[in-house]
Amino acid sequence: MSAIMDDFIIRATAGGILVAIVSAPLGCLVVWQRMSYFGAALSHAALLGVALGLLLGLPIKLAILLISMVIALLLYLAQRLGSLGSDTILGILAHASLAFGLIALSLMPGLRVDLMAYLFGDVLTISWNDIAWIGATLALVFALLYRIWQPMLSVIIDSDLATVDGHHQDKLQMLFLLSLSAVVAVAMQVVGLLLIVSLLIIPAASARPFSETPEQMMWGAMITGIGSVMVGIWLSLAWDLPAGPAIVASASILFVVSVSLSSLFRHRT
Amino acid sequence: MSEINPAIAKPSETLLTLDRVCVTRSNIPVIENISLSLHRGEIITVIGPNGAGKSTLIKTALGIIKPDRGSVDLMPLSTVGYVPQTVSIDPTLPLKVERFLRLCPGTVKEDAIAALQMVGAEHIAQQSMHTVSGGEMRRVLLARALLKKPDLLILDEPTAGVDINGQAALYHLIQQIRTSLGCGVLLVSHDLHIVMAATDQVLCLNRHLCCSGAPEQVREHPEYLAIFGDKSAAEIGIYRHQHDHDHNLHGDVCDHG
16 A cells, blocks of 8 residues: 555656756746746636647647647737737637637536646646656757757847857747746646746746846756745645645745845845 | 948948838837938937837847838848846845856856947946846946847937936947947937937937937037036037928827917
């Protein structure tokens, strides 16, 4: 009995930590570009991916990845070409796809869908197969980010300067959004669609006061993210709390601690 | 009239040619029929009021904006250094000056420090980009452009918001860079009368080219010397416009009187 118990705890922790690791660099890029609404829109739209996956019999993660990529592309184009404010476009696309996703799920006859698992995550039921997916995503995203990290920073700082340096802003943004879509697809199981953005931005925000370089902030976000996952899963087991919200709550508490500590240090020096 | 290093004053290559360039935005012309050619070792100052299309001209020369008509030709294999007015970095992004410079492809720490030394800003290498002053930012951005040893240096309002002594210091620096790198310089200024004394050619832009010519030296002008001292005056030139037309509020050409 205890061996089974241990195994699912190990799986949950391993899956959560992998997601925290891959979320750190992407979360920093989201924060630096003020794209947290964009991330939220993307993850809410992923419910449409869940519905499509179930309807067409595709693997759910693949369906989410595909729909996230389509939504990311639409958002990107609408922001560049449209005359509406980007927050309005984000709101329309996110909630329209969330609504269509919910309708599609409710229409599926004889299919009992555990909506809560998609919205709030279900890290405690994660399988080794899921972990392999997360691991593969992590490897791909890191390989990609390793190549585009410096150019991305240039573009974030000043797109004109980056263009003169020969970087292709559109290509870089597309690769970044592709990575973000992939992370949404695999992180859903850990914290759920509604809370994915928090796993991206809260650890990054906690690391900011103690960082002097972009990379320090990325490593700091990774450590804080891993810590949040471990504390969250432990809280979830100890007090029988839902794991996804417990992870996000832990991340938020770590953020408050970080901000308090940094203001204390500022007062002293 | 300007002192060009004799080593680089040989038959000068044309670095940049704009031939009858037109850029429109939503069917409204932003710049019309702009032609210019910039040679190695030459300094061109483009002046014009707000909305005259100065930034558009710079971005077209840099290849960021594609012209609707006309052509922009850059000498093959030449490198361009661009100095924007400022960069606004999101406060959530921690970045030191030296690291900012290293984002320029192929730059190592020693290059970054050397470039900062060239612009007299090596003391802020380890400072955060968020805490440098406006004048320091100009120098950091200039240093970033120098990293690539540019054949052509393009500067957007390098002296905006800088007092006249600071302007003189920046102009002196730009002239030094021109001499040591032998590059061509294209700079834009909103100041219609005070230009860099070392400018070879002033182009007055208001959608189209209104007039062009060389600046007059103010070095000997007693009133200037009295106000600014001879140190600044050596770097500052006066440009006398010779317009044969006026502009109304829309920037359209109308007759005199």
